[in-house]
Structure formats: C-alpha cells, structure tokens
Amino acid sequence: MRLKPVDVVDTISPEDFRKNYYQPSTPLVIKDLAKSWPAYTKWDWDYFKDVVGNKQVGIYNNVKSDAYTPINKADDYTTFGDYIDMIRSGPAAWRIFLFNIFNHAPQLANDFTWPENLMKGFVKRVPMLFTGGQGSITHMHFDIDLSHILHTQFLGKKRVLLFPYTEQHKLYRKPYEVLSLADFSNYSDPSKSKVNKQDFPALELVNGLEVILEHGDTLFMPGGYWHHMEYLESGFAMSLRALQPSLSGKLKGAWNIVGMRNIDTLMKKTVPIWWYNYKKEKIFKAAEKELSLQAV
Numbered sequence: 215m216r217l218k219p220v221d222v223v224d225t226i227s228p229e230d231f232r233k234n235y236y237q238p239s240t241p242l243v244i245k246d247l248a249k250s251w252p253a254y255t256k257w258d259w260d261y262f263k264d265v266v267g268n269k270q271v272g273i274y275n276n277v278k279s280d281a282y283t284p285i286n287k288a289d290d291y292t293t294f295g296d297y298i299d300m301i302r303s304g305p306a307a308w309r310i311f312l313f314n315i316f317n318h319a320p321q322l323a324n325d326f327t328w329p330e331n332l333m334k335g336f337v338k339r340v341p342m343l344f345t346g347g348q349g350s351i352t353h354m355h356f357d358i359d360l361s362h363i364l365h366t367q368f369l370g371k372k373r374v375l376l377f378p379y380t381e382q383h384k385l386y387r388k389p390y391e392v393l394s395l396a397d398f399s400n401y402s403d404p405s406k407s408k409v410n411k412q413d414f415p416a417l418e419l420v421n422g423l424e425v426i427l428e429h430g431d432t433l434f435m436p437g438g439y440w441h442h443m444e445y446l447e448s449g450f451a452m453s454l455r456a457l458q459p460s461l462s463g464k465l466k467g468a469w470n471i472v473g474m475r476n477i478d479t480l481m482k483k484t485v486p487i488w489w490y491n492y493k494k495e496k497i498f499k500a501a502e503k504e505l506s507l508q509a510v
Contacts, residue, residue, distance in 0.1 A: 215401070215409075215417055220376065220425035220433070228331045231434075236333055236362070239436035241376050243425055247432040248366045253325035253452075254430055257368050259298050262450075265319040267295030273308045276351045276399065297345070301448040306347030309445070315343045326366075328454065333362060335456040342453045346372070346445035353442060354385065354394040358475065359467040360437040361455040367427040370449020375401060377422040379438035383500040384420040389493045390478040392470070398442045416501040419508055427451070437463065 221235075222243040235242045248254050272288025290308075292300075300306050316323050328336050346352070348370075356379060357363065375398060377385060386395040396414045400406035402424075411417055426446070427433060435441060437458050458464050481489040 216419075216421045217375075217424050218422075220374075220423045222425070231332050235434060236436070239378070239439070241423055241425075241436065241439065242434045243427070244432045244434065245430065247329060247364075248326070249430050251326040253322075253368070256325055257322075257450075259302055259369070262315075263295045263298055265322070266315055267293065267298070269294045269318050271297060271310050271313055273297060273310055276307045276349075301345075301347030305349045306448070307349040307351070309344070309346035309350040309352065311342070311344050311352065313343045313345070314340060316341055326452070329364060332364075333456050335362075335459060337361070337455045337457060340455060342455070343450060344453060345450040346370075346443075347448045348445055350445045351399050351443070354396070354398050354440055355392045355442075356438050356440045357435075357455075358392050358470045359455075360458055360463060360470065361467065362437045362458070363435040364432055364454045364456075365427075365435060365451055366430070366432040366454075367449065367451045368429060370429075370445060370447035372427045372449060372451070373402065373424065373444045373446055374427060374433065375422060375424050375442040376435065377420060377440040379440065381420050381422065381440065383504050384416040385440055386414055386416070386497050386501055389496050390474050390481075391493075394440070395494070395497055400444070401442070402444075414501070416504050419504060437467075 220241050220243050222245065224244075224246045226235075226242070226244060231242070234240065270291055271294050273290050273292060275289045277289070294310075294313075297308070297310065301308065323341070326341075328338065330336065344352075344365075354375070387393070388395055396410065396417060397408040399408040401409050409417065422440075425433065429449075458467060478489075
C-alpha cells in the first residue's frame with residue numbers, strides 16, 4: 215500500500231473547503247470545528263449512561279462477514295450502559311455502529327451545530343453514533359448511500375485508513391457489496407497485521423491516506439471513500455451525513471440501498487456458496503486486470 219497523511223487544518227474557510235476538498239473529493243481533518251460545540255466537553259461515558267444507559271443496542275465483534283452473513287446483523291445484544299462498563303474496563307473488541315442515540319435522547323441535538331457553511335444536504339434525522347472498545351475494528355468498506363461524511367471523534371484515539379472509490383478493484387471489492395474481501399486488521403503493525411499480500415497482490419498498488427483521530431478532530435470523508443478504522447483506545451464518534459448534491463449521485467446511492475443490497479441479500483439466502491464463489495471469481499479477475507495495466 216502507498217499511503218500519505220491526510221491534510222490537517224485547525225480551521226478553514228467555506229470557500230477553501232469547497233474548492234480544495236469538497237469539490238475534488240479529498241479527505242481533510244479539521245481540528246477546531248467541534249471545539250465550540252457543548253458536546254466537546256459535555257459528552258462522555260457517564261453522561262451517556264445517564265441519558266441512554268438502559269437502551270438495548272446491538273454490538274459487533276471483529277469477525278469479517280462470510281457467505282452467510284446478513285448485512286448489519288449484530289453479533290450480540292446488551293444495554294448501552296453495560297456496554298460502556300465493558301469497554302471502559304480495558305481492551306474489548308466490541309463496537310456499536312449506526313446507533314441513532316438522538317431518537318432516545320433528542321436533547322443531544324442541542325449540543326452541536328450542523329456545519330452548513332461547509333456543505334448542504336445534511337440528513338438531519340440520522341446523525342449517528344459510532345462506539346468502539348480498544349482493539350475493535352471497522353473493516354474496510356464504503357458507505358452504501360455515498361453520502362459525504364463529517365466524522366467527529368470525541369473520546370479516545372482511532373486510526374483511519376482511506377482510499378478513493380476508484381481504487382475498488384485493487385482493494386478486492388466484493389461485487390454487489392460495499393466491503394473488501396481482504397482483511398486490513400492491524401495493518402500498521404507487522405507483527406499483528408492480517409494484510410495478505412501474497413493472496414491479494416494488487417494491494418501493493420493501492421494509493422491511500424491515513425490519519426489518527428483524537429478528541430475533537432473532524433474528518434471529512436467524501437462520498438464513496440473507502441475507510442478502515444481501528445480503535446487505539448475506547449471511544450466514540452458522531453457522523454453527520456450529507457447527500458450527494460447531484461441527482462445522479464443521489465440515484466446511485468438509492469440504487470445501492472434498494473437494488474444492489476436486496477439482490478445480494480436474496481442470493482445469500484438462496485445460493486450462498488455459489489454466490490460467494492461467483493463473486494470471488496469476479497473479484498480476482500478485476501484485480502488481475504489492475505495488475506496487468508500496471509505491468510504495461
């Protein structure tokens with residue numbers, strides 16, 4: 215993998231953001247965007263336990279999905295309060311994603327400001343909380359609706375690996391899915407890394423970015439950007455999503471949700487092994503084409 219650091223600024227004008235990052239679809243970390251929000255100092259484990267500690271949540275382990283795995287099926291269930299106690303006590307490779315905490319505690323929406331000076335089209339009914347214990351991993355994927363994301367880290371540190379959508383075949387994207395067949399777990403640690411360059415040789419060609427997010431950092435992830443996240447410490451983040459500005463972008467996101475995902479779910483239920491093998495063949499043919507183009 216060929217990796218460069220993500221650009222980092224303390225602040226940025228709306229004009230510079232749109233010209234240099236939003237329009238060319240380039241990731242950026244803005245360090246001070248969230249520091250004026252009440253959430254920056256108010257949101258912590260104890261506060262969340264008080265407001266939503268009794269709510270039932272699905273939690274997810276680090277095991278990658280296989281031919282039978284339904285999309286977004288939780289590996290276990292617990293209360294949010296018990297989950298917080300578990301991940302606060304030490305390393306715990308369990309995470310929560312797409313938890314709309316605001317449905318249960320709408321007053322939390324008063325603790326931050328939608329940054330509409332930077333971009334429009336925010337889907338205000340679905341700000342989402344992402345929580346992970348130290349050692350938990352969000353495997354390589356892109357967001358299915360192709361939304362632009364402002365992802366603000368609150369507690370803890372998290373390492374993020376990013377790739378443009380156009381690198382999908384070098385990343386061994388599964389057809390009809392938003393996931394990579396390759397495992398990027400612990401990619402930065404040679405003694406623990408699961409990146410298998412022998413079985414996935416096109417990974418040597420992929421061009422990407424990486425960054426470590428800390429408390430208050432806001433990462434702009436353009437629509438369709440691949441990302442892999444590893445929790446270096448137990449923590450949580452919030453994602454604010456904005457739809458693609460163009461009609462074609464919105465339609466492609468809608469197709470991914472309504473068409474592509476339903477086709478994949480149906481095939482996994484009816485002929486899972488045949489479907490997995492079919493997709494695997496397509497994956498490696500696409501990667502071999504990338505390798506042959508590089509050799510020319």
